[in-house]
Amino acid sequence: MSRALTRAISGQTAPRQLLGQFSVPLRRFMRTEAGSASILLAVTALALLWANSPWSAGYRGLWETELSVALGDMGISMSLGHWINDAMMAVFFFVVGLEVRRDLSVGELTERRRLVLPVLAGVGGLVLPAVLYLAVNSSGDAARGWGVVIGSDTAFLLGALALVGPSSATQLRVFLLTLMVFDDIVAVTVIGVAYSHGMQVWALVLAVVGLAALVLLGRFGVWRTWPYVLVALLIWWATLESGVHTSIAGMAAGLCIPSYRPRRPEVEGAARWFTAFRQSPMPEVGRSAQEAVARAVPVNERLQVVLLPWAVYVVVPVFALANAGVDLRGGLLADALRSPITWGVVLGLVIGKFVGIGAVALGGARAGLGRLPQGVGPGQVLGGAALSGIGFTVSLLIVGLAFESATLRDEATVGVLLALVLATGLGWLVFRLAAVLHGERTASLPTVLDRPVDPTGDHVMGPADAPLTLVEYGDFECPFCARATGVAAQVREHFGPDLRYVFRHLPLPDVHPSAELAAAAAEAAGAQGAFWAMHDLLFAHQDELERDCLAGYAADLGLDVTRFLQDLDDPQLVERIRADVASAEASGARGTPTFFVGSTRHIGPYDAETLIAELEESRAAAEPSGVTGSAPAGS
Known part of the structure; x- marks a missing residue:
């Protein structure tokens, strides 16, 4: 956040x-x-x-x-x-x-x-x-x-x-x-x-007890601020008295x-309370909404x-x-x-x-x-x-x-x-x-897409020769990527055939342990022509990405489940995911979702309105250069 x-x-x-x-x-x-x-x-x-x-x-x-x-x-x-x-x-x-x-x-x-x-x-x-x-x-x-x-x-x-x-x-x-x-x-x-100078042991012990109390407050999930502040003040006073x-x-x-x-449940709960407050702007509802946001x-x-x-x-x-x-x-x-x-x-x-x-x-x-x-x-x-x-x-x-x-x-x-x-x-x-x-004039991450979009190898939704390109590096277990799917849908609806949307893998296994397996499932489904259908199912069931669940999704899509399970371990599919991760690294993508408008990494909010405005700017900048629909801008 x-x-x-x-x-x-x-x-x-x-x-x-x-x-x-x-x-x-x-x-x-x-x-x-x-x-x-x-x-x-x-x-x-x-x-x-x-x-x-x-x-x-x-x-x-x-x-x-x-x-x-x-x-x-x-x-x-x-x-x-x-x-x-x-x-x-x-x-x-x-x-x-x-x-x-x-x-x-x-x-x-x-x-x-x-x-x-x-x-x-x-x-x-x-x-x-x-x-x-x-x-x-x-x-x-x-x-x-x-x-x-x-x-x-x-x-x-x-x-x-x-x-x-x-x-x-x-x-x-x-x-x-x-x-x-x-x-x-x-x-x-x-x-x-x-x-x-002149340490007082009793005060030092009290400060250590206060630090332990802060840890316990966190372990028990105390979300209000004032208990932490009171304990911190006690620690300060005890340390002052101790001579340290x-x-x-x-x-x-x-x-x-x-x-x-x-945490996704708390964020969703806060959203529900704000919706309730918008529908019924009463003081008690507003207080509950404020508390729900504080919890998140x-x-x-x-x-x-x-x-x-x-x-x-x-x-x-x-x-x-x-x-x-x-x-x-x-x-x-x-x-x-x-x-x-x-x-x-x-x-x-x-x-x-x-x-x-x-x-x-x-x-x-x-x-x-x-x-x-x-x-x-x-x-x-x-x-x-x-x-x-x-x-x-x-x-x-x-x-x-x-x-x-x-x-x-x-x-x-x-x-x-x-x-x-x-x-x-x-x-x-x-x-x-x-x-x-x-020649060391900048010290920042790259902002240019390392590997140009290839309609024959990338997962592309929309016309291959569309004048605008939006590339997303995503993780199927990332809750923010799940919400970004709705954002991408709004952007595609706005531009219609003028936009091609590209999805590339950036699983973050240190944070999302099932992300790599889910990426392999999308590729295994793609081998049978169902990448985008599996893409939507995986984001709809982020909490259920075990191997058995993935086999069930393949069955729901009418795929050959035996072939699907074999393809999950196919070295070529695994290598394709690694190639996407390598291109993300070389392009400066460090988290998910990361968007590229044309060939330039998007920095800032990734809501639909912001992305649409940036794509419009990209189109306006390309038009004076003679770029037409036959040559995708910035890609």
């Missing part, structure tokens, strides 16, 4: 209200990664200007202001700066934990083999920076700063990638995000363990909140929808405002530029990340330990490694924990800010060289 859909049906309006007061162009810019990075840069500049202005005393005094939250005799009292670092940043890491759990459960990290190379690169990007820092600061209080150089700021990194990276970098972005998952987990663990930094509580709590693919969307994603805008546009900018302001007057800048702490941070972040991540990633790929993502070149990996030297948020947080001396904190902060500028510049240079010397 798309993020846009979950936002639309989650019943939460706070994120929209957060940005809704701005103009449309400004809202669009803020929603981009470059926009969020620009906000951080602006806030950082404001912090530096404020700290170096005649009002610098007010800047320092603001974050030292005490703020208390009390209920009777119980309460928490901390300075405003500690509330930001210990409470607001816990929310930030909670959102990171939610995103990591989703990626591990249903996202890019479900294929564990994709983790090998990013994890190895992540290890290199953690170890070498720390070693380089300690080579410059091997003893005394300065040595405690080794943790400053191990983390990367994901938001800033992606923003910089949007500004200085390839024009299209979706695959490189996925690789870097996978690497950052490992980076975040290790960095938060280091914060929680290496920079904690609360960032680890946020990350751990987010990781314990389950994520899963939408995992708690993990509902929490992300609500918290992510606040984390990006409030928490991180406020954190930057509170932590980036260094008073450089009185010779501090000159002292910082002579300080081994400053240059240890710069060396660790800029050189350590660049060499550690880049060398391990490329060396691991060359050694066969993993492979780079499709469409990503070696130079682009090095460019991403350079941008990983932007530590900022995590680095500034550790600066405040590692050093008790204000002077040491300021010198380390200067190093973090210098690294931000130098790492971005190095990334820009590497990306430009990769483009000029190696």
Whole structure:
């Protein structure tokens, strides 16, 4: 289910209200990664200007202001700066934990083999920076700063990638995000363990019990949000009392909140309730419809929808405002530029990340330990490694924990800010060289159909020489593909003989265990001239795709059942399915359903209205070129 859909049906309006007061162009810019990075840069500049202005005393005094939250005799009292670092940043890491759990459960990290190379690169990007820092600061209080150089700021990194990276970098972005998952987990663990003081065992035990409670809530299928929120707050309070930094509580709590693919019965139930509300718009029916939709969307994603805008546009900018302001007057800048702490941070972040991540990633790929993502070149990996030297948020947080001396904190902060500028510049240079010397100008999945449509070999519905072509890669066990059959029927009805519809196989056995057998059944039926009839039966009976059921469908269609069962294991039919899967891989199709309009991969919603509009655009674009009905457009 798309993020846009979950936002639309989650019943939460706070994120929209957060940005809704701005103009449309400004809202669009803020929603981009470059926009969020620009906000951080602006806030950082404001912090530096404020700290170096005649009002610098007010800047320092603001974050030292005490703020208390009390209920009777119980309460928490901390300075405003500690509330930001210990409470607001816990929310930030909670959102990171939610995103990591989703990626591990249903996202890019479900294929564990994709983790090998990013994890190895992540290890290199953690170890070498720390070693380089300690080579410059091997003893005394300065040595405690080794943790400053191990983390990367994901938001800033992606923003910089949007500004200085390839024009299209979706695959490189996925690789870097996978690497950052490992980076975040290790960095938060280091914060929680290496920079904690005076642990209280009873509070730590209570936090662990809270984490177990979150797991049990998920196991028992609790779908309401508030129990998870209450338990997460208990975990935060217990961790705060334990002496362990609360960032680890946020990350751990987010990781314990389950994520899963939408379940068909719950989605269908929500649809029925909305139909009932449309027919009878009464408050109680609307409430039931809202609850049905909430059941269909995992708690993990509902929490992300609500918290992510606040984390990006409030928490991180406020954190930057509170932590980036260094008073450089009185010779501090000159002292910082002579300080081994400053240059240890710069060396660790800029050189350590660049060499550690880049060398391990490329060396691991060359050694066969993993492979780079499709469409990503070696130079682009090095460019991403350079941008990983932007530590900022995590680095500034550790600066405040590692050093008790204000002077040491300021010198380390200067190093973090210098690294931000130098790492971005190095990334820009590497990306430009990769483009000029190696032609690495994009880092995305292919968008062009790898194997042209062949009416003699493909499964085609409609005239073979129709001027428009719609290709679908589908999985017979995928519920979204089943609904897409209705979409395809509407599109075919709209265009009539002007459209040919092509179905190719993309079974996803890791998700749908019967998908490969069902694809073989369609091909076995096709050998007897009944591909499309079997195609419709398989989608109509997605929950019954066992071998005996398939034999029954063959009998219902009047096929030779004995021949049908023999053909299920025919190597030629199996090879045909593999050829479709290979063409999907080469064409950039990663999920089902994936559509191609002509020879171009469709990106975005696949409802009938959207596909019809794109096909119409394809026809309009082809007409001035003299393309006629005898030469299928884009195929």
